[in-house]
Amino acid sequence: MAFEGLAARLQGTLTKIRGKGKVSEQDIKEMMREVRLALLEADVNFKVVKQFIASVKEKALGQEVMKSLTPGQQVIKVVNEELTTLMGSEQSKIAVASKAPTIVMMVGLQGAGKTTTTAKLANYLRKKHNRKPLLAACDVYRPAAIKQLETLGKQLDMPVFSLGDQVSPVEIAKQAVLKAKEEHHDYVILDTAGRLHIDESLMAELSEIKATVNPDEILLVVDSMTGQDAVNVAESFNEQLSITGAVLTKLDGDTRGGAAISIKAVTNTPIKFAGMGEKIDQLEPFYPDRMASRILGMGDVLSLIEKAQSNVDEEKAKELEKKLRTMDFTFDDFLEQLEQVKSMGPLEDLLGMMPGMNKKGMKDLKVDEKQLVRVEAIVKSMTPLEKRDPSVINGSRRKRIAKGSGTTIQDVNRLLKQFEDMKKMMKQMTGMQAGKGKKKGKG
Ligand code: GDP
Numbered sequence: 001m002a003f004e005g006l007a008a009r010l011q012g013t014l015t016k017i018r019g020k021g022k023v024s025e026q027d028i029k030e031m032m033r034e035v036r037l038a039l040l041e042a043d044v045n046f047k048v049v050k051q052f053i054a055s056v057k058e059k060a061l062g063q064e065v066m067k068s069l070t071p072g073q074q075v076i077k078v079v080n081e082e083l084t085t086l087m088g089s090e091q092s093k094i095a096v097a098s099k100a101p102t103i104v105m106m107v108g109l110q111g112a113g114k115t116t117t118t119a120k121l122a123n124y125l126r127k128k129h130n131r132k133p134l135l136a137a138c139d140v141y142r143p144a145a146i147k148q149l150e151t152l153g154k155q156l157d158m159p160v161f162s163l164g165d166q167v168s169p170v171e172i173a174k175q176a177v178l179k180a181k182e183e184h185h186d187y188v189i190l191d192t193a194g195r196l197h198i199d200e201s202l203m204a205e206l207s208e209i210k211a212t213v214n215p216d217e218i219l220l221v222v223d224s225m226t227g228q229d230a231v232n233v234a235e236s237f238n239e240q241l242s243i244t245g246a247v248l249t250k251l252d253g254d255t256r257g258g259a260a261i262s263i264k265a266v267t268n269t270p271i272k273f274a275g276m277g278e279k280i281d282q283l284e285p286f287y288p289d290r291m292a293s294r295i296l297g298m299g300d301v302l303s304l305i306e307k308a309q310s311n312v313d314e315e316k317a318k319e320l321e322k323k324l325r326t327m328d329f330t331f332d333d334f335l336e337q338l339e340q341v342k343s344m345g346p347l348e349d350l351l352g353m354m355p356g357m358n359k360k361g362m363k364d365l366k367v368d369e370k371q372l373v374r375v376e377a378i379v380k381s382m383t384p385l386e387k388r389d390p391s392v393i394n395g396s397r398r399k400r401i402a403k404g405s406g407t408t409i410q411d412v413n414r415l416l417k418q419f420e421d422m423k424k425m426m427k428q429m430t431g432m433q434a435g436k437g438k439k440k441g442k443g
Helices: 004-018 025-041 046-062 071-087 114-129 145-156 169-182 200-213 228-241 258-267 288-295 301-311 314-326 331-342 347-352 369-380 384-388 395-405 409-432
Strands: 102-107 133-137 187-191 217-223 245-249 271-275 283-285
Touching: 004 025, 004 071, 004 288, 025 046, 025 071, 046 071, 046 258, 071 258, 071 288, 102 114, 102 200, 114 133, 114 145, 114 187, 114 217, 114 245, 114 271, 114 283, 133 145, 133 169, 169 187, 169 200, 200 228, 217 228, 228 258, 245 258, 258 271, 331 369, 331 384, 369 395, 369 409, 395 409
Parallel strands: 102 187, 102 217, 133 187, 217 245, 245 271
Antiparallel strands: 271 283
């Protein structure tokens, strides 16, 4: 999982201050020193780190006191907010031209994931926004690039425009846009060439394509694994082409996170999407606030809920969200969730999004899918009253439930405890949610 080291270090630092009823200037100074080291170690650009620390310090010292949070929590809230701001405050949407087709030009170094992301983006636009994109193969230098895009197009059942590798990329781009108009595509996505390093001829060609087709969006695809380099690449591309956004690929890998945190600050262009794997549907809109919460170990409940929404009935997911927030969550909901969780993919991925569950903590937490079957049996053996109000489950009820589900009393006890822990965790999390903290969190 991305950010593992950074997350662990920041969480360690924040844990020290979390419960404090009083935070001195010295506490903040010490904490900021650790935060600075953690960020530098994660390969965050040093200028960005400097600014970040200064602004957190200022806000943490000068902020007004909020009754609902302890001073320690308040400092964490500031860190969370500043981290969010650093990565872009709001989620940035992809452009829509007033007149179709919207022209999206994908640029980046070779191997960053341009071709893959071109296909992923097309898939995303069709799936989430009901668009009809045309893909265009403008990379005539990398031997397999055209074929690769065509294969992806076939896989998606989506048209790919190509004129082979003997026609200039500028001409291909121009023709692709004409074709898109003719055939009423609402997006045309140009997969351009990359090089191993930035060079003048590459930039000249990209500039020419830009001047010729006048794209609505120039998305820079960068490999998040390359850290500082990714930021330098972004800076150069931005100088030459004025990019409109970035796509960070390979965030599923073991990246230290520096690129994600610095790119917006250095180039002043938003990260619009994140690549979360090699598969075609592993592209996600980039949410700075969720990313910040994930880094700080507040979990990513919103992403989790969204994942639930795309897999399950939307109404039900909304209901669940409300229940989680109001703590009105019963074993009936739990059971329903269990069914849905099973259709949502690997449990470990889901758990990674939960508050307090970074991968480090998960090493001790073996996810045994068989255990789910047992859990399900236990819940199904409860009476409606027991499901609604587990506090009535006394000794004899426990015995009956164990017998009914073919499990042991220990199994039943364990589940009841886990359920309570989960509710507690949710409660804590709700209290921690920056800015939304109406409830008193104990931290
Ligand atoms: P291009 O040269 O920029 O067009 O790069 P490609 O699209 O060919 O991608 C290079 C490699 O990165 C391929 O093996 C892709 O499968 C892989 N890749 C692209 N995006 C991601 C991602 O988000 N996560 C992971 N794990 N791999 C990715």
